[in-house]
Amino acid sequence: MKKIIRLLTVMLLLLSVLAxxxxxxxxxxxxxxxxxxxxxxxxxxxxxxxxxxxGITVTYNAxxxxxxxxxxxxxxxxxxxxxxxxxxxxxDKGLVGTVLAYDGIAIIVHPDxxxxxxxxxxxxxxxxxxxxxxxxxGGEDATIVVIGREAGSGTRDxxxxxxxxxxxxxxxQELTSTGDVITTVASNSAAIGYASVASVKDTVKAxxxxxxxxxxxxxxxGSYVVQRPFVLVTKKDTKLSDSAQKFFDYMISEKARKIxxxxxxxxxx
Amino acid sequence: MKKNKIFxxxxxxxxxxxxxxxxxxVVLITIYLIISGLPAIKEIGLINFLFGKQxxxxxxxxxxxxxxxxxxxxxxxxxxxxxxxxIGFFTAVYLSKVANKKxxxxxxxxxxxxxxxxxxxxxxxxxxxxxxxxxxxxKVPDGAxxxxxxxxxxxxxxxxxxxxxxxxxxxxxxxxxxxxxALGASSTETFFRVSVPAAKSGIAxxxxxxxxxxxxxxxxxxxxxxxxxxxxxxxxxxxxxxxAVSSEMAYSSPGSLQRNALFSIALVLYIFIMLINAxxxxxxxxxxxx
Numbered sequence: 001m002k003k004i005i006r007l008l009t010v011m012l013l014l015l016s017v018l019a020x021x022x023x024x025x026x027x028x029x030x031x032x033x034x035x036x037x038x039x040x041x042x043x044x045x046x047x048x049x050x051x052x053x054x055g056i057t058v059t060y061n062a063x064x065x066x067x068x069x070x071x072x073x074x075x076x077x078x079x080x081x082x083x084x085x086x087x088x089x090x091x092d093k094g095l096v097g098t099v100l101a102y103d104g105i106a107i108i109v110h111p112d113x114x115x116x117x118x119x120x121x122x123x124x125x126x127x128x129x130x131x132x133x134x135x136x137x138g139g140e141d142a143t144i145v146v147i148g149r150e151a152g153s154g155t156r157d158x159x160x161x162x163x164x165x166x167x168x169x170x171x172x173q174e175l176t177s178t179g180d181v182i183t184t185v186a187s188n189s190a191a192i193g194y195a196s197v198a199s200v201k202d203t204v205k206a207x208x209x210x211x212x213x214x215x216x217x218x219x220x221x222g223s224y225v226v227q228r229p230f231v232l233v234t235k236k237d238t239k240l241s242d243s244a245q246k247f248f249d250y251m252i253s254e255k256a257r258k259i260x261x262x263x264x265x266x267x268x269x
Numbered sequence: 270m271k272k273n274k275i276f277x278x279x280x281x282x283x284x285x286x287x288x289x290x291x292x293x294x295v296v297l298i299t300i301y302l303i304i305s306g307l308p309a310i311k312e313i314g315l316i317n318f319l320f321g322k323q324x325x326x327x328x329x330x331x332x333x334x335x336x337x338x339x340x341x342x343x344x345x346x347x348x349x350x351x352x353x354x355x356i357g358f359f360t361a362v363y364l365s366k367v368a369n370k371k372x373x374x375x376x377x378x379x380x381x382x383x384x385x386x387x388x389x390x391x392x393x394x395x396x397x398x399x400x401x402x403x404x405x406x407x408k409v410p411d412g413a414x415x416x417x418x419x420x421x422x423x424x425x426x427x428x429x430x431x432x433x434x435x436x437x438x439x440x441x442x443x444x445x446x447x448x449x450x451a452l453g454a455s456s457t458e459t460f461f462r463v464s465v466p467a468a469k470s471g472i473a474x475x476x477x478x479x480x481x482x483x484x485x486x487x488x489x490x491x492x493x494x495x496x497x498x499x500x501x502x503x504x505x506x507x508x509x510x511x512x513a514v515s516s517e518m519a520y521s522s523p524g525s526l527q528r529n530a531l532f533s534i535a536l537v538l539y540i541f542i543m544l545i546n547a548x549x550x551x552x553x554x555x556x557x558x559x
Contacts (some may be wrong), residue, residue, distance in 0.1 A: 037519075049520050063519055064519030067519055097275055142410070143410035144410075150516040151517055152325050152517050152519070157327075166328075166329070167325060167328035167329060171496065172410070172413070172495060173411065173495040173496065174495065174497050174508050174516065176495040176496070176516050176519075177514075180396075183396065183397070184396070184413070187397065188401070188404065188411060190410055190411075192415040212534055
């Protein structure tokens with residue numbers, strides 16, 4: 001009996017030592033951001049410039065729009081990043097969205113594909129399975145391989161919203177990252193996909209939509225129609241920490257415009 | 270004397286805590302999965318959830334049927350076993366009984382290396398080489414399919430099958446084989462009539478271990494299977510139980526039915542793996558009792 005009591009005491013002592021580790025000191029001089037993987041470039045550039053200017057570090061966790069929004073809600077980060085507008089149920093929970101920039105979504109095909117232009121309606125028909133062969137729209141005789149993103153992805157949400165194909169898309173592949181989509185389209189001459197304009201590389205060809213190319217200017221003036229917002233998510237009733245507020249103000253300031261546009265997206269302010 | 274005892278007690282205490290950490294993790298994960306997995310099943314209905322043929326988690330009228338995922342996981346794993354087990358089994362027999370020491374050393378090293386390759390590398394190679402190859406060989410529009418996943422999984426489970434089979438084949442007492450030779454049996458007869466039956470339960474354990482690895486793999490499969498929630502078919506894009514969870518988890522909003530349903534899928538997968546583990550224990554125990 002004595003031995004057991006002694007053993008328990010020792011264990012309790014050890015546990016209390018371990019428990020001490022979890023009391024993290026209040027962090028000062030750092031801002032935590034969390035969310036959309038599509039926003040990594042823009043937040044990375046802004047964070048770096050901000051840190052250089054103020055000495056406050058900015059951390060970024062690439063988890064996805066949904067995860068970023070929940071992180072703000074649960075207080076696990078200062079500023080959430082979403083590559084879509086907030087849903088009504090999220091606004092009801094007390095969240096506020098501030099548009100930081102607009103990101104164009106490029107429609108990409110294999111470089112060997114003779115098709116150079118598609119209109120929004122045709123893109124919709126391809127994605128809903130109404131058009132299944134490239135020859136129907138003046139291409140070669142090959143079955144169209146429709147590549148998209150997974151359900152819940154900001155890019156997919158944005159794309160399906162803009163092309164009015166919500167819940168109707170018939171995908172051949174649903175991939176979980178922009179890079180995967182580009183790699184897959186680059187390796188299949190009959191494939192079509194969509195990806196952030198900023199991340200499109202030379203391995204694929206971005207088609208013009210209704211004759212308008214996905215350039216920064218066209219996205220800014222609204223003539224390129226396949227685009228979506230990059231949103232900063234904060235809590236309505238909770239004040240940001242001083243450093244987070246500074247970063248927030250910095251991001252929507254005049255100074256940040258150039259940094260934002262340098263990353264290939266179009267600043268909103 | 271007393272000092273010594275206190276020291277002993279401290280050491281025992283530390284070991285006990287370390288042991289309890291493992292047990293605690295298992296208990297915690299199990300409880301967490303059950304608690305977070307049950308609400309969605311309750312809301313959707315067990316029959317609708319397990320046997321529903323349609324999955325559209327973000328649609329305006331969401332549908333949460335995971336039969337395509339369950340069947341895909343079963344087909345994919347069985348396919349990998351059908352391809353992987355014969356190759357792995359004969360390799361093990363060869364390495365354990367026939368090969369000379371030098372060959373065995375080289376081959377065992379490469380098997381170990383194969384086991385150490387991260388699954389994302391399998392996925393990448395599959396995506397860049399296997400998928401386009403399937404497209405060209407079978408003349409299908411796109412190569413990302415159940416077949417691609419089966420081939421990748423078959424290669425991934427090879428090291429497990431080979432290593433465990435070798436261990437159990439090596440453990441067969443030499444006297445058994447000597448007796449067989451003494452009776453005039455050829456070496457092939459000896460291997461398949463004496464050594465293999467004697468190592469039977471170890472080989473069965475190897476197969477079960479392979480099943481466990483195949484059914485739990487997510488990353489490599491996600492990159493080659495296409496991830497569309499179709500009912501499984503060899504050249505169709507399919508989604509496994511594992512990839513169903515991992516592909517949608519990042520973007521699902523917390524507390525939503527979609528997120529809860531993903532936990533329910535994880536719970537189903539967990540039950541599958543528990544069953545496989547129970548089977549494994551059964552084989553290993555039977556081995557010991559003999």
